[in-house]
Amino acid sequence: MCHEVEEIPFDVVREFDLMDGGDPTTPPRFSCEQCGGEMYPEYYKGIHGQEYKLSDFH
Ligand SMILES: [Zn+2]
Known part of the structure; x- marks a missing residue:
């Protein structure tokens, strides 16, 4: 929300x-x-093979 970026x-x-x-x-x-x-996550591929991109949530 504050655009802090954290490496996880x-x-x-x-x-x-x-x-x-x-x-x-x-x-x-x-x-x-x-x-x-x-x-x-900016990009993440889930345990079931699903993919998420940060742009999907904005
Ligand atoms: Zn924040």
Whole structure:
């Protein structure tokens, strides 16, 4: 939300994806350490092969 960019290792993103039940309609989300807003991965290919791009959520 504040355009903070955080480098998150792929393995960590995948862990989050598994934790939220692997819901294929939503990518893993993170809380921004700066503003508490939601962060989405810029690009992520999910555990079920689904692909997310940041542009899909803006
Ligand atoms: Zn932020």
